[in-house]
Amino acid sequence: MARRRFEDVCVGEEVKARPFRLRRVDLIRYAGASGDFNVIHWNERVARSVGLPGVVAHGMLTMAVAGRLASDWAGDPGAVVGYGAKFTRPVPVPDDDDGAVLEVGGVVAVLDEQARTARVDLTVTVEGVKVLGKAQATIRLA
Amino acid sequence: MGINPMLAGRVYPPSAEYAVSREKIVEFATAIGSDDPAHRDPAAARALGHPDVVAPPTFAVIVAQRAEAQVFADPDAGVDFSRLVHGEERFTHHRPVVVGDRLRSTLHVDSVREVGGHGMLTTRVEVTDAEGAPVSTVVSTVVVRGDE
Numbered sequence: 001m002a003r004r005r006f007e008d009v010c011v012g013e014e015v016k017a018r019p020f021r022l023r024r025v026d027l028i029r030y031a032g033a034s035g036d037f038n039v040i041h042w043n044e045r046v047a048r049s050v051g052l053p054g055v056v057a058h059g060m061l062t063m064a065v066a067g068r069l070a071s072d073w074a075g076d077p078g079a080v081v082g083y084g085a086k087f088t089r090p091v092p093v094p095d096d097d098d099g100a101v102l103e104v105g106g107v108v109a110v111l112d113e114q115a116r117t118a119r120v121d122l123t124v125t126v127e128g129v130k131v132l133g134k135a136q137a138t139i140r141l142a
Numbered sequence: 143m144g145i146n147p148m149l150a151g152r153v154y155p156p157s158a159e160y161a162v163s164r165e166k167i168v169e170f171a172t173a174i175g176s177d178d179p180a181h182r183d184p185a186a187a188r189a190l191g192h193p194d195v196v197a198p199p200t201f202a203v204i205v206a207q208r209a210e211a212q213v214f215a216d217p218d219a220g221v222d223f224s225r226l227v228h229g230e231e232r233f234t235h236h237r238p239v240v241v242g243d244r245l246r247s248t249l250h251v252d253s254v255r256e257v258g259g260h261g262m263l264t265t266r267v268e269v270t271d272a273e274g275a276p277v278s279t280v281v282s283t284v285v286v287r288g289d290e
Contacts, residue, residue: 003190020175033166033173034204050224059228064174064200071199076190077178077238080199084232084281137199 003075003142006116009108015073015120017105020065022057022093030061044095052090059087062102062131066124069104070137073120081117082138085124089131100126109136116141145254145261145286146220154212154249159272160205162243167197174198187240197239203231206267206280209247213265221263222286229262230283236276244272252281259288 027041036058039046047055063085071077093100103125110119122135164182171181179186180196187195213219214226239245248268255262262285269278 026173026175030173033170034207036203036207060200060203060231061174063231064198067199068174068176071176071178076196077176077180077198078187078190078192078196078240081235082233083199084230086230087228 003079004073004139006111006113006118006141009111009118009141011108011111013108015069015106015108017103017123018069020068020102020104021099022061022065022091022102023097023099024055024093024095026099027055027057027061027093030058030064034058034060036060053092055093055095056090057093057100059085062087062091062124063135065102066104066122066132066135067137069106069122070120070139073106074139074141079140080137081140083136085122085135086133087131088133089126089129091126091131102126102131106137144220144256144288145263146218147254149213149219149251149263150254152213152251154209157205157209157247157249160208160245160247162197162239162241162245164195164241166204167195167201167241170201170204171198174200184241192238192240194241199233199235200231201239202233202235202269202278202280205245205247205269206278206282209249209267210265210282212249213251213263221261221284225287227285227287228282229285230281232281234279234281236278239277243277245269245277261286261288 109121124132250266253264267280
């Protein structure tokens with residue numbers, strides 16, 4: 001994969017939207033890999049007892065998966081110099097084969113010529129509802 | 143009981159060293175569904191200018207959350223973990239995390255606020271390498287829900 005060049009990018013450019021599916025097994029796998037074993041991400045009984053509709057995805061998993069749109073566009077995951085998001089809505093992941101589908105799109109919002117960086121603003125929705133706020137990745141371009 | 147307002151400005155002692163292995167990077171990349179060769183193949187990572195296999199952009203959350211656990215476990219902090227909701231996360235990478243890094247994390251409490259009956263705690267974890275040079279800054283805000 002080649003790194004994207006600063007000269008090839010313009011403000012307003014769209015990063016083609018893609019769906020990312022999350023199933024229960026993905027939550028278990030992320031819990032193990034990250035060390036985040038918060039019970040609401042794998043135990044339906046506990047999730048409901050604290051007022052959630054059921055088991056929900058780790059906010060950090062949603063953020064990481066959405067960030068792939070930006071790092072794939074950059075052509076280098078090490079080119080992401082900044083990445084932030086607000087967790088505005090929980091993402092319930094039902095106990096079935098379909099799970100939940102994140103729709104992730106992006107747009108180049110800011111270019112910094114001196115730093116040769118682009119800020120990509122991500123839109124992350126589930127069934128049309130935004131689940132992340134101010135999801136912004138800053139990419140150092142070649 | 144809310145979060146102890148005296149917590150703001152507190153700095154916890156640096157964590158034990160965390161050695162970054164290729165296996166852990168592969169495991170984390172797989173868990174976020176990434177098949178990027180830069181997370182697996184040293185030659186692919188070097189072709190992009192990195193010294194070795196490079197970690198995904200949110201990998202530093204592993205060491206950050208270990209550091210943050212100190213404040214949740216601190217009886218003096220008054221944080222009710224069962225009422226905790228993750229509000230916001232922000233990474234600033236001074237350089238990418240790569241295989242062979244020996245990371246240390248230092249937890250800072252940046253602010254404690256009360257908003258609409260809920261407590262809001264913002265922490266900052268400074269991740270450094272074996273030479274003490276900055277690698278990542280991880281700012282996290284958690285909301286501790288008040289009584290309904």
